[in-house]
Each structure stands twice: as C-alpha cells, then as structure tokens.
Amino acid sequence: MSASATPKGRATPVAPAVPESERVVVTGLGVVSPLGCDVDRFWHAVTSGTVATGPLTRFAADAYPTHLAAEVAAPHLTAPYTDDGTLTPRSLRYAEHAVRDALDASKVLPATDPRRVGLVIGTVMGTRPHLEELRRRGADTATDRRWDAPALLASWPAERFGLRGPRHVLAAGCAGGNTAIGLAADLIASGQADCVLAGGVDELAEAVFQLFTTLRAVEPEVVRPFDRDRRGTMPSEGAGILTLESLAHARARGATVIAELRGHAMAADAHHMTAPHPAGDALLRCMDESLRRAGLTPGDVDYVSAHGTGTPVNDATEAACLAGYFGAAGARPATSSIKGMLGHAQGAASALEVVACVLAIARGRVPGNPTLRTVDDRCRDLDLVRGPARDLPVRVALSNAFGFGGNTATVVFGAPTD
DSSP states (O other): OOTTTOTTTTOOOOSSSSSSOOOOEEEEEEEBBTBBSSSHHHHHTTTTTTTOOOESSSSSSSTTSEEEOOOOOOOOHHBBBTTTTTTTOHHHHHHHHHHHHHHHHOOOOSSSSSGGEEEEOEEESSHHHHHHHHHHHTTTTTTOOOTOTTHHHHHHHHHTOOOOSEEEEEOOOOHHHHHHHHHHHHHTTTSSSSSSEEEEEEOOHHHHHHHHHTOOOOOOSSSOOTTTTOOOOBBBOOEEEEEEOOEEEEEEEHHHOOOOEEOOOOOOOOOOSSSOOOOHHHHHHHHHHHHHHHHHOOGGEEEEEEOOOHHHHHHHHHHHHHHHHTTTTTTEEEEOOOOHHHOOOOHHHHHHHHHOOOOOOOOHHEEEEEESSSGGGTTTTOOOOBBBEOOOOOEEEEEEEEGGEEEEEEEEOOOOOO
C-alpha cells in the first residue's frame, strides 16, 4: 500500500473549508542531529534503530552519572572556530545549516519577496552554552557579552539568507519547536508572511547536565521510553527547521507540498516547575484543541510522536493521557518516541520529531522504539511500535511536546489534499 493509500472502509480526512491563503503547508525540511545532518541520513538512521549515544566530548563528565551523550558529529558544524578564526556558537551554525537546507529544499527563494519570509526559532538554552565554552577556554565572559543574545538564533541565519520578514525566538522550554511552528502558522494565516522558516535549535550544555543530574533524571546508558526499566533521559542537541508557507503561495509558485499543518495548540499546566500535571491537563487540552482546529477526530490519527523522555513520571503520565484520550474514541494509533535514539535535544527535540512526522507521511513508514525491551505495565494500552520502524500509510500524524514550567504544545500534520 502506498503512503497515500487509504485503508478500506475509512475515508480520507479532508482539510476544513478555509481559504488557501490560511492553510499552511510544508515545502522543505532541514536537520542537524546526532543521527545525521541531512534529511535522508536522518530518516535512514531514525527508521533503522540507530542509537546516537556516544562518549561525551564537550566537557569533563566526572561529576555526572554518565559519560555518554548524543552529540552532533559533523566537524564543519562542531569545530570551535569558523573559517575566519572567530569562535562562534555551535547553535548558530546548527541554525544556519538547517535553515539553508530547508530553503534549498523548498526553493522558496528567490521566488518569494524576502520581506515576506520570516523565521521563528524555539530554544531552551539559546547561545548560553557558548559562554560555557568561552569560560572553559579562559575567556573573560564578563566583558565580552556579544554572544549572550538568544535573538541571534533568528537574526544570524536571517541575515545570511536575506530574510526580511518577522523574526522571533521563543523560550518555551522543550516545547519550543512545536510552539515556534504554531506561531509561524499563525503569522502565515493572518497574512503577516507568505513563508516562515520555523523549528528549534539547541546545542549541548553542561548546565543541562547539571540540571538533569539534580533532578535525578539522567539515564546512564540508553534512553528507554515506556520501558519498565527506564531511568531517565540523555541530553542531546541539534536543529530541525520546516519551510512553512500558505497553500495559495505554494501553488502559485508551483512548489511541491510534502504535508499540511492541519492544527496546532498550546497550553500550560501551571502545576509545577518540572513535574507534569498528574492528570495531564494541558496535554489533553492541546490534543483536543489541535484536532478540533484541524477538523479531525482521534480516530483519524494514524501515528503519534510522543514526547517520551524515558523518565518514569513523564512516560507514565503521557501514556495514561494518550490511552485515555484515543481509547475513549476507540482509536489506537501507532506510537513511538525517537528520544530513545536521539536523546533529548531540548528546544530542537520536538522540531526534529515533527520532521520525522512529516517524513512518515511522505514515505509511509513510522519510526519505532528500538530501545524498548519490556513495556511498563502503565504503558501497555498504547500501540507502541516495536523494533526500528513499521511500514504504515500515514495520513495524519500528531506530535506532542512538554516543557518545564508546564509548557505544552501539540501539532497535527496531514497528507497533502486537493
């Protein structure tokens, strides 16, 4: 069965009757990740069960419960100095690389007025990890603060590619990628831009290791989402960028549409700084609102990209919400978390997971849970994809993301429709 085929007896979901100028589609993708720094390599790795865990090289690991991390391995992106001899943040190079690939794939330039092309980036740490790097090298960070500016994550790539539309950097925690995609969609639907590059970026930071260690949430070996023996997550890094534009604009320039952003929603638990709401209040509201805005029901969803950090509380809470919400409608979508392979890329995490959702729709395969050995009893009601991947026609994919402080964001993507 092809990726666009419809199972017998089930109608293809149709986009709501809204103007094409307000419908938002994906025409390009760009990635930087420990599993590869181009879309095809990333997709091959994430559907082959490849685990990106390796020795931590950025800083000494003696004080932490693991000497492992999931690091980007591309020398041209991770070498400390650029060609002109300047020490620049890796996060800026990650953002520039992913934006370039998304632009090249979509061919949105020069066909589009650059004043109508925006950029929205979600992040956790911004450029702060670079200050850690400078301190390790003995630099005087008290007097040289030029890199201590999260806004650079948007202005740096925007200036390099001549993007003159709206620019935003969002600090929505680990829900940053999905939140950025939602804001980008709103900018397009409201007519403030024809196209917006959107996603998330973060580089590996020692401060994140310190935080997760304090919370006793660091996995010492391999992240195992939904596993009975899971112990925590593993810090990671990267960037995921989508070229989003209105359907009207994409059709006018003859672009190839990969998928459509059917719905999105954001909410906050206002419950605890680091712990999820025990009933998953914000998550349930986000899933319901995003599907309602998409004109879809839980039964229309074929694949769920779970937040799935591998921490005991997060996975159990998310599993209960997913099972209750979809089960009440008689639905049981295939579910996986790619954090078992990628670790937790912070602000880039949900953006990379959205890239996987879009590719699942385009290629008829969903990533699996290759590190899953024994399913936790509290997660048994989910259709967890065992092994590296499952061939599956995906017409609708839903992706959840949580962040500290209760930030929650859900996005829903669908196969292109007429």
